[in-house]
Amino acid sequence: MSTNDCKTVQPYLSAYHDGELSAGQAATVAQHVEACDSCASELQAFVSLGSAFLQAPLPAKPADLWQRIERELPTSAGSLTLSRRFSIWVRESPYGAGLVSMAASVLVLLGAGLWYGGGRGGDREMGSGGAMAMHSHEGEDGMSAEHMVEFAGVMDDYLQKLPSDPDGAEQMLLTKYDGEKVDAEGAVKLVGYRPIVSGGLPEGYSLASTSVLKMPCCTCVKAVCKRDDGSTLVLFEHDDEETAWFGDRRQSMATCGDKDCCLVDLDSSIAATWKQGSRSVTAVGVRDQDEVAKLVTWLNKS
Structure with missing residues (x-):
């Protein structure tokens, strides 16, 4: 620790x-x-x-x-x-x-x-x-200790809700962080760049919604993706590289595709964070490292 x-x-x-x-x-x-x-x-x-x-x-x-x-x-x-x-x-x-x-x-x-x-x-x-x-301590990314603990707590609640009630989990984040559902052009107006998912998703995935959230770490783009079996995968595109979104959950480093990824154990799934150009992508609800590699390889081409 x-x-x-x-x-x-x-x-x-x-x-x-x-x-x-x-x-x-x-x-x-x-x-x-x-x-x-x-x-x-x-x-x-x-x-x-x-x-x-x-x-x-x-x-x-x-x-x-x-x-x-x-x-x-x-x-x-x-x-x-x-x-x-x-x-x-x-x-x-x-x-x-x-x-x-x-x-x-x-x-x-x-x-x-x-x-x-x-x-x-x-x-x-x-x-x-x-x-x-x-005085509140500040993390390396400038987020105060108060916000870091609160943010990790909110994300923990979100992760527990996501598998059984994905719609409720998404609404919780939208309400908490002034979320606004947007299309690609709407995202450009709010964050200055086109969401990485605007170029499409790999076979077997479809885009359910895109929104912009004003989270404590930064203003980020959140894309809710659906697999063909109806399960949910969420991609966060953000400016910071902070992987402390998930509190003290066990982390490990791995190479996924051609990217160095930080993998976080979410009990029944994993989260993965990697650099994508000048920003970072965090995938939540990923099944395994192979799925991370599949997403990384596809997004590199898009």
């Missing part, structure tokens, strides 16, 4: 512990933590922190607490603001001391959480006025 993968996941460990991530995001984080002792240790720190907070003793609150506060607020011949009178009461009253003790305990726990959640390795820096500013 590379350092960049850890930096991508670490900002989300607290939200993962609290159950605040989407299903796809949670799956991405869980898969990484399972294979990474460092992040697993940090996640355990959040578990311990939550347990300590729940077990921290809190002073008993008398039923007439606020009436006592009002009676005990000091009076003076001079003019005292309410906040000034309250500060004197906190300093002199046993109830005020109890509240201060409780607040101090909470602040200590929160401080520990900040340290575990992002204070190591230079993840924080001092902002204006001495305030602590949290």
